[in-house]
Amino acid sequence: MTETATQISVALVDDQPLFLAGIRMLIESQSDMQFSGQAADGEQAVALAAERRPDVMLMDLRMPVMDGVAATRQIISDADACNSDRPRIIALTTFNRDHAVLDAVQAGASGYLLKSAEPEFLLAAIRTVHSGYSVIAPGSVHSLFEHAASRGPSVGPDLSVLDVLSVRERDVFLLAAKGLSNRDIAEALFVSDATVKTHLRSVLDKLALRTRLQLIAFAYERRLLGD
Numbered sequence: 001m002t003e004t005a006t007q008i009s010v011a012l013v014d015d016q017p018l019f020l021a022g023i024r025m026l027i028e029s030q031s032d033m034q035f036s037g038q039a040a041d042g043e044q045a046v047a048l049a050a051e052r053r054p055d056v057m058l059m060d061l062r063m064p065v066m067d068g069v070a071a072t073r074q075i076i077s078d079a080d081a082c083n084s085d086r087p088r089i090i091a092l093t094t095f096n097r098d099h100a101v102l103d104a105v106q107a108g109a110s111g112y113l114l115k116s117a118e119p120e121f122l123l124a125a126i127r128t129v130h131s132g133y134s135v136i137a138p139g140s141v142h143s144l145f146e147h148a149a150s151r152g153p154s155v156g157p158d159l160s161v162l163d164v165l166s167v168r169e170r171d172v173f174l175l176a177a178k179g180l181s182n183r184d185i186a187e188a189l190f191v192s193d194a195t196v197k198t199h200l201r202s203v204l205d206k207l208a209l210r211t212r213l214q215l216i217a218f219a220y221e222r223r224l225l226g227d
Contacts, residue, residue, distance in 0.1 A: 008130045009036040011054035013045040013071065014092065015063045019115065023058065026119055033126065042066025042074075049075045049087055056088045056126050059109070061100045068092075069103040076108035076210075088129035105213045111135035134213045161222060164206045172199040176212060177219035 010027050014020050027035050036054040039045040041063045061068035079086040091104040091112035101112045110129040125135040175185045182196045
């Protein structure tokens with residue numbers, strides 16, 4: 001296989017050798033990807049990220065020594081401290097309603113997938129996060145966040161957290177939190193896609209959020225979308 005400058009370097013973090021071997025073979029079979037190393041626990045993952053600086057990391061959430069959430073948080077923090085590019089981290093979980101997924105999103109993960117995901121979906125997810133977008137297990141993100149919110153204390157919506165946003169930014173926030181794409185938001189608000197992107201970036205900056213997934217979690221945790 002001939003390496004090119006456009007190849008996506010992918011690192012794997014999981015404590016199951018057979019799973020690691022299978023995903024590694026899958027990555028190495030792709031002409032636009034290259035295997036960038038593997039780790040069996042969170043501490044090894046942090047060291048691997050610092051040494052190899054992969055573009056994308058597939059991160060198991062349940063591991064010995066240091067779990068995937070703590071590793072994700074440390075990797076993002078280390079990258080910021082070094083002023084280097086953050087790797088795009090995809091959290092891997094066995095369960096569709098694993099509360100650790102929310103913690104991983106809040107720690108900076110670019111999305112999450114079930115370990116049972118089809119190989120082609122996994123490969124597409126790697127390419128998607130490398131392009132700067134989030135990925136989620138099909139049809140599960142709002143169900144997951146609703147489930148998490150229902151387990152918390154029963155309180156009313158905290159709309160004051162949106163006071164830092166302009167009226168139009170608040171509109172964009174609420175539509176993005178409901179899962180609408182940039183194109184759908186643009187059509188709903190009668191503006192261009194570029195305008196939506198500008199407003200969305202401002203919303204993330206003002207609310208100190210890194211990703212669209214964090215925005216959705218933020219909305220559900222504060223019950224900003226109603227019952």
